[in-house]
Amino acid sequence: MKFKTLCCAIAAIFITTFSYAQGPDKQITVTGKVIDADTSEPLEFATLVLQNADDPNIVTGGITDQNGDFRVEAPAGRYNVRVEFISYRPFTLNNQNITEDKNLGTVELAIDVAQLDAVEVVGEKTTVEVRLDKKVYNLGKDLTTSGATVTDALNNVPSVTVDVEGAISLRGNENVRILINGKPSAMAGFGSTDALKQLPADAIEKVEVITSPSARYDAEGTAGILNIVLKKEKTLGFNGSVSLTTGYPSTSRISANLNLRTEKFNIFTTLGHFYREPPGKANFDNRYFGGSTFDRVTEEREMIRKDNGFNVNLGMEYFLTDRSSITASVFTRLSDEQDKTKNSTTRYIDTDIDSRTLREELEKQDDKSYQVSLNYTNHFNDEGHKLTADLQYSNDDETNNTNVFENQFFPNEAYIDREKVFETDVEDEYLIQADYVLPMGDAQFEAGYRGDFEHTKNDYELSRYNPETDEFTIDYGLTNVFDYEENVNAVYTQYGNKFGKFSFLLGLRLENTQLKGKVTSDLTNEQLMDTLGFEFDPDFDKNYLELFPTINLTYELGENENVSLGYNRRINRPRGWFINPFPSRSSRTNIFQGNPDLNPAFADAFDLGYLKRWDDLTLTSSVYYQRETESFDRVQRETGQQTSDGINIISTIPINLSTNQRYGGEIGLMYGGIDWLQLNGSFNLFKSKTDGEYEGVDYGAENTSWFSRLSAKVDLPARVDWQTNAFYMGPRENSQTKSDGMLSIDMALSKDIMGDNATISMNVSDLLNSRKRNSYTESYDEFGDLSFTSDSEFQWRERQFTVSFVYRFNQPKNERAQNRQNNNMDDEQGGGFQG
Structure with missing residues (x-):
């Protein structure tokens, strides 16, 4: 409770500071949603900036949530509005006279063509997005994994290595948690990564390399988390x-x-x-x-x-x-x-x-x-x-x-x-x-x-052959049942x-x-x-x-x-x-x-x-x-x-x-x-x-x-x-x-x-x-x-x-x-x- 109270107190101080930076004028609320123009996926942690058109030194703003939604309160006035996200072309509206609550609707951000090649990782449309708690590698057409498996594709992701037996490491540490679409899955194997060798590499849409996982993730894996997000078609x-x-x-x-x-x-x-x-x-x-x-x-x-x-x-x-x-x-x-x-x-x-x-x-x-x-x-x-x-x-x-x-x-x-x-x-x-x-x-x-x-x-039975009797007999020394929860x-x-x-x-x-x-x-x-x-x-x-x-x-x-x-x-x-x-x-x-x-x-x-x-x-x-x-x-x-x-x-x-x-x-x-x-x-x-x-x-x-x-x-x-x-x-x-x-x-x-x-x-x-x-x-x-x-x-x-x-x-x-x-x-x- 002390932790939550402290966070709320800090938030209240900062919100109050920004809200009254221009004096106790009429307050307005700017809302909207930010999505990827190509995939229609919401962009979490995109930034909305409201810059006072008369005094550029006065700036306020906010960030989007998991659904790409934002809600920012500010004094009424004239603003230059800017929505931005790393590796995307920004959206701008200048000299906006905002005297009432305003909904910007759905803002579509497209990958910045001039910068896209600069953020290539492997192949086509393979970009890296840096977020608060992870790096997201949007895997495009990696030619070397065509016809290969998910394990092969992971070996081409920065910070990740796969050894000769298929063991996956993050920054050289094998204690990494593997998730599929954010959850443990039969597709990722039960205590091993063998199942990943059976899934095609082109099933992957993106890989999230989470070296500093937030509290919403399972605490398992001292090296961090690899979250494999699989493709899902959005075309009607x-x-x-x-x-x-x-x-x-x-x-x-x-x-x-x-x-x-x-x-x-x-x-x-x-x-x-x-x-x-x-x-x-x-x-x-x-x-x-x-x-x-x-x-x-x-x-x-x-x-x-x-x-x-x-x-x-x-x-x-x-x-x-x-x-x-x-x-x-x-x-x-x-x-x-x-x-x-x-x-x-x-x-x-x-x-x-x-x-x-x-x-x-x-x-x-x-x-x-x-x-x-x-x-x-x-x-x-x-x-x-x-x-x-x-x-x-x-x-x-x-x-x-x-x-x-x-x-x-x-x-x-x-x-x-x-x-x-x-x-x-x-x-x-x-x-x-x-x-x-x-x-x-x-x-x-x-x-x-x-x-x-x-x-x-695990039910294990070992039988040994007796050449004198030409029969197999159970070795009770190594035959066992092991239950584990x-x-x-x-x-x-x-x-x-x-x-x-x-x-x-x-x-x-x-x-x-x-x-x-x-x-x-x-x-x-x-x-x-x-x-x-x-x-x-x-x-x-x-x-x-x-x-x-x-x-x-x-x-x-x-x-x-x-x-x-x-x-x-x-x-x-x-x-x-x-x-x-x-x-x-x-x-x-x-x-x-x-x-x-x-x-x-x-x-x-x-x-x-x-x-x-x-x-x-x-x-x-x-x-x-x-x-x-x-x-x-x-x-x-x-x-x-x-x-x-x-x-x-x-x-x-x-x-x-x-x-x-x-x-x-x-x-x-x-x-x-x-x-x-x-x-x-x-x-x-x-x-x-x-x-x-x-x-x-x-x-x-x-x-x-x-x-x-x-x-x-x-x-x-x-x-x-x-x-x-x-x-x-x-x-x-x-x-x-x-x-x-x-x-x-x-x-x-x-x-x-x-x-x-x-x-x-x-x-x-x-x-x-x-x-x-x-x-x-x-x-x-x-x-x-x-x-x-x-x-x-x-x-x-x-x-x-x-x-x-x-x-x-x-x-x-x-x-x-x-x-x-x-x-x-x-x-x-x-x-x-x-x-």
């Missing part, structure tokens, strides 16, 4: 598009996006089928120093994955009144995966080969996901008074059948091991959310509630206002988190700890009640220049696979285990940004600092156990490794001063420092790393477009592992055909086949002696060639020829809501 009538993609190594996709929009309702659907066989490989060179039968063990791993799937999204938005609507949608994703992994192992004593074995793993996975959503929106008036409510249920059901064979083939043939794994993983998630927005003159007050309730049940209840409030060139947004969020889990096994607790190699609570129930304040400030140094400052507190909750203590089975000697004793990590983050635009060049930059307590880290250690043939087993386990500090800076440059060439590049330098120890071993470490990307798009003769994207990830290290730098280059050619109603494109992903992770790990025991080393290389997907064809019907044709003459690369692809 029936329209859509069909896309076909094929490539090598074997990949194919077909999708259809259909949309029917009338004045009363909007029906949208997306159908998609995909098939791919991306090969991958890895190798490990492990050396042991005491206590092992072998001095060196090498592994060469080949992965052949077949993924056959289908997804559909069907929804309808119905307009109840002119001010209210209800939207219902159903999303389903079916996937049938067959993975074959060959792991060839060579064992050494000193430098001599002792034996060689081959381990084959055949995994069949049946994955079914669906989600039903219901949204209600009511605009009480034109001033932005609004209520929204959301209900959502998601379900993911995975079934895995795995057969593992391992045999020795040198110096002689011999049986080693044979296993069968049957695993089911079911996750249910319920979301309840309500948000209320109340304009308060020039200011805006918001409040809301959000409940997110997740339950995961994550329940979050949150309320928030925030207040924003603008005084002249200064804007602020203050918020406070209260969240209660319950993490509850139980391991069910035939073993006693003592036997369970001994089998898994560490102690933990097999039946835990943890509660955390925390406050999460947010502050976002912006000051306009000039018309095309501003600075911003943000502070926010965040939480990183461990996901289910980080909690489950039972080991993976992809290797007998290198395993991953979860840790049920993991606690959430908390972070305080500060961000100072600067934006400057010239005619042909745009500069974005920021410096940032984050301090995270109870931060997660993965440590590798010898378990003290050996395989049946005498190899020491090494496990990787996540732990709360005390404190992590991260600070760095990033800079982005976007140039469009040449008609036929667009360039943009970014550079991010960061340093992290970790303090902490585990089982008597100090895992403190310092790491300085960087990544950079450069994109160039060239207009060739015959209306052919050529784009090249280059990305380099600098070397990095943590407490145990050093990883080499990594270079990746993508290239594409594209041409519009059939009267600009269709586009054909060809692209190659990872042109140099260099997207590989090379790492070196050293592990020490509690006495400080070197225990083992591991030298590894991992490549999740090899170089990919694809050809894509997209046909659009009943959609506005590309105005590319005319836009080239105007330097306004505005490619309208449209398309229904895609999932």
Whole structure:
């Protein structure tokens, strides 16, 4: 209450100051709405400026709310009226004699043609909008992601990186929250990002990079939030598009996006089928120093994955009144995966080969996901008074059948091991959310509630083959059921206002988190700890009640220049696979285990940004600092156990490794001063420092790393477009592992055909086949002696060639020829809501 009272008092002082700057004359009210001229979307935080025509030093104004509405009070008089928004042409009305309340109606702002090229990020109509709490990248026609997936497209967004396994990072930090259209979604995966690899890249309309999230967002994700906003057609009538993609190594996709929009309702659907066989490989060179039968063990791993799937999204938005609507949608994703992994192992004593074995793993996975959503929106008036409510249920059901064979083939043939794994993983998630927005003159007050309730049940059964009886028997030591619940209840409030060139947004969020889990096994607790190699609570129930304040400030140094400052507190909750203590089975000697004793990590983050635009060049930059307590880290250690043939087993386990500090800076440059060439590049330098120890071993470490990307798009003769994207990830290290730098280059050619109603494109992903992770790990025991080393290389997907064809019907044709003459690369692809 003190926080709210203070904000209201400050607002009252400033409003009073501006209202009576000209004396106690008659007061008038100027209202209206600001929208994007192309998309008709409301523009939040657009500025209305009222400048006294007789005395230009007297200025008042306000900002628009989420609906683009503004309401400004001022003394009656003659004014120069100006409505402006970053990267848009301003709207002006000079010498307006305003003696009564005035409604300016709907003000349409168009992208500034003279500045559009200067804010190019990737491809056509890819602009960056800087708002109080985020940067919005409106993704246009990025040629290198034609026929690709959402994951590929994210790798071209500044500040974002995607590693060789598909893990997404923001400013080098993997603790990032992924949202779809502002909410957690089955389309973003359940605790992983695998589902994003199945969604087409051209489904994206824009990506919001939220490094300083306001209080309206979930506090999850210490690095920040990536909100992926999918396309939704606004053109009346029936329209859509069909896309076909094929490539090598074997990949194919077909999708259809259909949309029917009338004045009363909007029906949208997306159908998609995909098939791919991306090969991958890895190798490990492990050396042991005491206590092992072998001095060196090498592994060469080949992965052949077949993924056959289908997804559909069907929804309808119905307009109840002119001010209210209800939207219902159903999303389903079916996937049938067959993975074959060959792991060839060579064992050494000193430098001599002792034996060689081959381990084959055949995994069949049946994955079914669906989600039903219901949204209600009511605009009480034109001033932005609004209520929204959301209900959502998601379900993911995975079934895995795995057969593992391992045999020795040198110096002689011999049986080693044979296993069968049957695993089911079911996750249910319920979301309840309500948000209320109340304009308060020039200011805006918001409040809301959000409940997110997740339950995961993993049923794991391991059977081993007995060659003497020629039968499989259940291994009760590793067979288990793991139940995990994550329940979050949150309320928030925030207040924003603008005084002249200064804007602020203050918020406070209260969240209660319950993490509850139980391991069910035939073993006693003592036997369970001994089998898994560490102690933990097999039946835990943890509660955390925390406050999460947010502050976002912006000051306009000039018309095309501003600075911003943000502070926010965040939480990183461990996901289910980080909690489950039972080991993976992809290797007998290198395993991953979860840790049920993991606690959430908390972070305080500060961000100072600067934006400057010239005619042909745009500069974005920021410096940032984050301090995270109870931060997660993965440590590798010898378990003290050996395989049946005498190899020491090494496990990787996540732990709360005390404190992590991260600070760095990033800079982005976007140039469009040449008609036929667009360039943009970014550079991010960061340093992290970790303090902490585990089982008597100090895992403190310092790491300085960087990544950079450069994109160039060239207009060739015959209306052919050529784009090249280059990305380099600098070397990095943590407490145990050093990883080499990594270079990746993508290239594409594209041409519009059939009267600009269709586009054909060809692209190659990872042109140099260099997207590989090379790492070196050293592990020490509690006495400080070197225990083992591991030298590894991992490549999740090899170089990919694809050809894509997209046909659009009943959609506005590309105005590319005319836009080239105007330097306004505005490619309208449209398309229904895609999932």
